Amino acid sequence: MIEHSDLLIDWSRAQFALTALYHWxxxxxTLGLTFIVAIMETIYVKTGxxxxxxxxxxxxxxxxxxxxxxxxxxxxMEFEFGTNWSNYSWIVGDIFGAPLAIxxxxxxxxxxxxxxxxxxxxxxxxxxxxxxxxxxxxIGSNLSALWILVANxxxxxxxxxxxxxxxxxxxxxDFWAVxxxxxxxxxxLHTVSSGYVLASLFVIGVSAWYLLxxxxxxxxxxxxxxxxxxxxxxxxxxxxxxDESAFNVAQKQPMKLAAMEGVYKGENKAGIVAIGLLDPxxxxxxxxxxxxxxxxxxxxLSFLGYHSLSAFVPGVHDLVYGNEKHKIMSVIEKMKKGKxxxxxxxxxxxxxxxNNPQKAKEALVIFEQNQxxxxxxxxxxxxxxxxxxxxxxxxxxxMVGLGTxxxxxxIMTLYFSMINEIxxxxxxxxxxxxxxxxxxxxQEAGWxxxxxxxQPWAIQDLLPVGMAASNVSSTSVMITFWLFAVLFTGLLIAxxxxxxxxxxxxxxxxx
Amino acid sequence: xxxxxxxxxxxxxxxxxxxxxxxxFVFMSFVQGGQTLLYTLGKNEDERDLIINSLxxxxxxxxxxxxxxxxxxxxxFPLFYAVSFGGAYFVxxxxxxxxxxxxxxxxxxxxxxxxxxxxxxxxxLFINGSLGIFLIxxxxxxxxxxxxxxxxxxxxxxxxxxxxxLEALLSPFNIAFGLMLVFLSRxxxxxxxxxxxxxxxxxxxxxxxxxxxxxVFLPLFLFVAGMMFFQNAYNYDETTKIVNVESxxxxxxxxxxxxxxxxxxVGVLSLLYGLYRALVNEQKDAIWYVGxxxxxxxxxxxxxxxxxxxxxxxxxxxxxxxxxxxxSSGSHYTLSIMCFxxxxxxxxxxxxxxxxxxxxxxxxxIDEVKNDPHHY
Numbered sequence: 001m002i003e004h005s006d007l008l009i010d011w012s013r014a015q016f017a018l019t020a021l022y023h024w025x026x027x028x029x030t031l032g033l034t035f036i037v038a039i040m041e042t043i044y045v046k047t048g049x050x051x052x053x054x055x056x057x058x059x060x061x062x063x064x065x066x067x068x069x070x071x072x073x074x075x076x077m078e079f080e081f082g083t084n085w086s087n088y089s090w091i092v093g094d095i096f097g098a099p100l101a102i103x104x105x106x107x108x109x110x111x112x113x114x115x116x117x118x119x120x121x122x123x124x125x126x127x128x129x130x131x132x133x134x135x136x137x138x139i140g141s142n143l144s145a146l147w148i149l150v151a152n153x154x155x156x157x158x159x160x161x162x163x164x165x166x167x168x169x170x171x172x173x174d175f176w177a178v179x180x181x182x183x184x185x186x187x188x189l190h191t192v193s194s195g196y197v198l199a200s201l202f203v204i205g206v207s208a209w210y211l212l213x214x215x216x217x218x219x220x221x222x223x224x225x226x227x228x229x230x231x232x233x234x235x236x237x238x239x240x241x242x243d244e245s246a247f248n249v250a251q252k253q254p255m256k257l258a259a260m261e262g263v264y265k266g267e268n269k270a271g272i273v274a275i276g277l278l279d280p281x282x283x284x285x286x287x288x289x290x291x292x293x294x295x296x297x298x299x300x301l302s303f304l305g306y307h308s309l310s311a312f313v314p315g316v317h318d319l320v321y322g323n324e325k326h327k328i329m330s331v332i333e334k335m336k337k338g339k340x341x342x343x344x345x346x347x348x349x350x351x352x353x354x355n356n357p358q359k360a361k362e363a364l365v366i367f368e369q370n371q372x373x374x375x376x377x378x379x380x381x382x383x384x385x386x387x388x389x390x391x392x393x394x395x396x397x398x399m400v401g402l403g404t405x406x407x408x409x410x411i412m413t414l415y416f417s418m419i420n421e422i423x424x425x426x427x428x429x430x431x432x433x434x435x436x437x438x439x440x441x442x443q444e445a446g447w448x449x450x451x452x453x454x455q456p457w458a459i460q461d462l463l464p465v466g467m468a469a470s471n472v473s474s475t476s477v478m479i480t481f482w483l484f485a486v487l488f489t490g491l492l493i494a495x496x497x498x499x500x501x502x503x504x505x506x507x508x509x510x511x
Numbered sequence: 512x513x514x515x516x517x518x519x520x521x522x523x524x525x526x527x528x529x530x531x532x533x534x535x536f537v538f539m540s541f542v543q544g545g546q547t548l549l550y551t552l553g554k555n556e557d558e559r560d561l562i563i564n565s566l567x568x569x570x571x572x573x574x575x576x577x578x579x580x581x582x583x584x585x586x587x588f589p590l591f592y593a594v595s596f597g598g599a600y601f602v603x604x605x606x607x608x609x610x611x612x613x614x615x616x617x618x619x620x621x622x623x624x625x626x627x628x629x630x631x632x633x634x635x636l637f638i639n640g641s642l643g644i645f646l647i648x649x650x651x652x653x654x655x656x657x658x659x660x661x662x663x664x665x666x667x668x669x670x671x672x673x674x675x676x677l678e679a680l681l682s683p684f685n686i687a688f689g690l691m692l693v694f695l696s697r698x699x700x701x702x703x704x705x706x707x708x709x710x711x712x713x714x715x716x717x718x719x720x721x722x723x724x725x726x727v728f729l730p731l732f733l734f735v736a737g738m739m740f741f742q743n744a745y746n747y748d749e750t751t752k753i754v755n756v757e758s759x760x761x762x763x764x765x766x767x768x769x770x771x772x773x774x775x776x777v778g779v780l781s782l783l784y785g786l787y788r789a790l791v792n793e794q795k796d797a798i799w800y801v802g803x804x805x806x807x808x809x810x811x812x813x814x815x816x817x818x819x820x821x822x823x824x825x826x827x828x829x830x831x832x833x834x835x836x837x838x839s840s841g842s843h844y845t846l847s848i849m850c851f852x853x854x855x856x857x858x859x860x861x862x863x864x865x866x867x868x869x870x871x872x873x874x875x876x877i878d879e880v881k882n883d884p885h886h887y
Contacts, residue, residue, distance in 0.1 A: 086594070101582035120568050502622070
């Protein structure tokens with residue numbers, strides 16, 4: 001069995017986190033803004049009003065600046081599974097590789113091919129062909145998200161496969177189970193709708209800046225109407241898919257749910273902490289209250305997680321040390337079974353090599369009895385099964401709090417736009433502008449919940465990150481980490497400066 | 512699913528798809544080659560803008576082919592993905608860095624207040640076009656020369672050299688292969704411009720650039736092809752799967768597969784004919800002959816490693832750890848699913864062809880670029 005040093009795992013995780021967080025600064029805007037420009041261009045084609053063409057082109061210009069850096073930071077994500085998580089690539093590549101390849105073929109080619117027409121084809125192709133291209137870019141980028149989230153959803157809740165002891169890896173046996181994995185479906189809907197919300201915040205934030213500066217008034221007001229309508233509708237969608245996501249987490253990743261809510265001791269009729277401050281001194285196993293202060297909505301967690309007001313919600317303590325009453329097996333017990341599975345697999349391979357079919361068969365029986373817990377066999381101590389509670393808790397609450405605020409903001413913005421008073425409400429314009437960076441905060445927080453909350457698993461219950469990493473030296477990963485950090489930061493600064501300059505130039509300056 | 516088709520047939524099919532994607536990528540690297548000609552060819556700012564904007568409408572082709580090449584290998588040959596990417600770490604990371612910088616360089620080069628200045632982005636394009644293609648060439652060459660890895664009984668791998676892949680730069684064959692691709696991509700770049708521009712002033716220069724690069728490319732190609740055919744390669748036993756060294760294995764493979772040999776010959780002839788068409792007849796369609804020739808040649812040279820019980824990624828550290836299409840592939844089920852997915856390939860080709868045609872109906876001129884408010 002391969003043992004990786006903690007340092008290597010930390011650097012490998014840090015690099016993946018760094019590249020993923022950078023990549024995600026750009027993707028949601030692309031997901032949503034492609035649809036917003038497609039809607040605007042449709043209005044242009046339907047009405048023939050040149051003003052809408054100009055507006056479309058302006059937002060398209062900003063989209064291109066964002067698209068380029070999203071693409072640049074995206075290529076690394078795919079290849080990093082090979083470079084930094086090569087054991088992972090072998091152990092689950094038979095399932096995980098497929099959606100990535102399909103994404104390339106079905107979506108990535110589509111969005112990038114039609115992007116060139118959308119951007120450069122105004123004078124070269126017919127109006128209708130151009131509009132079709134714009135829609136295909138929007139559909140392509142969202143399809144791309146679909147396949148990536150099918151892959152990610154599978155990491156959170158692996159289905160549709162079996163372990164082949166001869167090849168020592170998991171192999172796919174039901175593609176449709178992987179595709180329609182409830183976790184993947186809710187994740188996709190939640191993620192793309194968050195992109196639509198962010199793009200709406202972007203459009204209303206930029207437009208609010210124009211109104212505060214008293215320029216581009218008509219352009220800004222119309223853009224706000226399109227974006228706040230789109231944002232409001234998709235916010236409801238975001239809320240519903242978020243609820244569905246949380247329900248899935250409760251069913252399939254109870255440890256993550258416990259960390260998201262800071263639940264150490266499980267209880268019936270569990271409440272949701274609306275606002276809370278965790279006690280940093282709290283250690284798993286002690287009797288301290290995990291919260292210094294909290295404001296709770298009673299029964300809500302039981303209801304959201306299990307659709308019953310009195311359901312039992314297990315805490316971190318129950319999951320690690322077990323809870324007989326609620327038939328929860330402890331991590332210690334799972335680790336024992338897991339180690340048996342790991343040893344039996346090793347024996348099986350040994351006896352096969354020695355051409356001893358009888359012994360190999362016996363080893364296989366033991367393996368199959370304990371196989372479900374194999375991932376736990378690689379953990380060093382039971383507490384390793386617990387993610388960083390504070391990080392998960394605060395990220396989750398930040399995301400939910402901000403998501404709620406965005407909904408309120410869209411309602412206000414749309415209302416004052418409809419009664420044509422938006423220009424006069426300077427306080428609201430300022431709020432609209434200030435909310436834009438918060439949109440990005442919520443996006444990043446969401447992914448931190450999803451990924452940090454899943455620790456120590458690369459694949460839930462199946463493969464811990466410690467086992468998934470490549471066998472390279474930690475110094476090598478450290479070197480590439482810093483190279484990425486410098487390169488991506490440089491490009492981000494350039495992107496922001498260019499974006500701000502283009503916004504300052506405005507839609508009129510473009511033409 | 513597809514139960515009547517053997518696993519081996521699916522493996523061969525997928526090796527073909529991977530080889531084809533490799534061939535297409537090398538053709539599409541005209542974008543990278545073109546980028547390295549920015550200052551060789553563009554004598555003033557207007558000409559350089561024309562070059563960038565002409566490539567800017569096509570740059571995604573090589574980028575997406577590379578991503579697709581990676582995705583197909585991940586899904587079809589996951590052990591290669593794990594062994595090579597996770598082992599030859601620095602080579603692949605360097606390739607990625609060279610490709611990360613491409614898209615932004617196009618988009619940000621001419622934008623006001625772009626932080627680093629126009630020249631910086633032009634240097635990025637040059638790095639992407641030269642070092643990026645050179646390293647991809649080196650990585651592809653290791654399919655013939657091998658890597659320093661060991662695969663254990665659980666199919667987990669590790670690299671035995673602390674230089675994590677950079678040691679490949681010590682092999683003359685690998686270096687020649689990388690340089691060969693760089694000069695090929697520059698030739699393709701020149702031919703693409705020759706086809707895409709309507710600027711008489713630049714045409715003579717373009718043909719001169721093509722000729723200069725051809726004189727470097729041809730000896731490199733002869734050296735690489737000679738080494739490939741006459742060097743030792745690796746064979747594995749059909750039943751015991753034991754790997755052995757066999758002299759002139761690649762040549763034997765071609766001779767035992769006449770169709771593949773024909774495809775190679777046609778590819779090389781098409782490439783040479785295209786060059787003749789451009790340099791002697793000054794025909795603008797030469798890119799299509801050289802392009803088709805490139806795809807056929809590269810596809811054949813890669814595909815030959817997957818047939819006739821040949822090792823496609825030899826291990827220099829432990830011969831028996833070497834990778835073959837049989838020991839590194841996905842399961843029968845996954846390869847079948849991916850076969851259905853591969854039916855999309857013609858659809859993708861179809862719309863790329865349509866997009867290319869509609870964008871290239873009129874050839875590009877300096878005036879057009881100047882008048883396009885959205886230009887790069």
